[in-house]
Amino acid sequence: AQRVTQPEKLLSVFKGAPVELKCNYSYSGSPELFWYVQYSRQRLQLLLRHISRESIKGFTADLNKGETSFHLKKPFAQEEDSAMYYCALSGSRDDKIIFGKGTRLHILP
Amino acid sequence: EPEVTQTPSHQVTQMGQEVILRCVPISNHLYFYWYRQILGQKVEFLVSFYNNEISEKSEIFDDQFSVERPDGSNFTLKIRSTKLEDSAMYFCASSVLVNYGYTFGSGTRLTVV
Numbered sequence: 138a139q140r141v142t143q144p145e146k147l148l149s150v151f152k153g154a155p156v157e158l159k160c161n162y163s164y165s166g167s168p169e170l171f172w173y174v175q176y177s178r179q180r181l182q183l184l185l186r187h188i189s190r191e192s193i194k195g196f197t198a199d200l201n202k203g204e205t206s207f208h209l210k211k212p213f214a215q216e217e218d219s220a221m222y223y224c225a226l227s228g229s230r231d232d233k234i235i236f237g238k239g240t241r242l243h244i245l246p
Numbered sequence: 247e248p249e250v251t252q253t254p255s256h257q258v259t260q261m262g263q264e265v266i267l268r269c270v271p272i273s274n275h276l277y278f279y280w281y282r283q284i285l286g287q288k289v290e291f292l293v294s295f296y297n298n299e300i301s302e303k304s305e306i307f308d309d310q311f312s313v314e315r316p317d318g319s320n321f322t323l324k325i326r327s328t329k330l331e332d333s334a335m336y337f338c339a340s341s342v343l344v345n346y347g348y349t350f351g352s353g354t355r356l357t358v359v
Binding site (some may be wrong): 171173179180181182183186223233234235236237238239 | 290
């Protein structure tokens, strides 16, 4: 069964400190992995996709197939990074994306 | 940058009433979706729509729900007889390619009283 697990409901990090938001997945094929972000009172926005291997707003995520993880990282947190972050998965056979429960990132000044 | 537009932003309805949630996807997108998020819970898939028909639906999407693309631009979600547990934020999304990642609308907050 497809599943996305984000073990942390809330993560508080001081400004300037490194950030790592954990995501593990369960899927029997080769999934597409995504990170979405939702700033306060705004819509869900695509932050990055693993297939594009890009860095957006200083965030990166590496797909580790052995550990079935897709953790989101940023070396130096900024206050504007405070938001809800959702890890998401899409199977190669399906066209729907399923989401984890989300992690609220709170950057402390 | 193109956006997915949803109306209304907030709808309050009485239990048992029909509601229609409206979405205007990005014009060159081919795949359309509805998701919902009950307060404090995860974003849940409801239905996907491609080539004028439903391509997949979840177990949440029962006979009370229907989707339509009546005029080539709007994409609507209808709930025939709302229940209290239908209260949630409903998000429309569209995508140009399968697995490309979606563009979401800003959501409609549905409150059933």
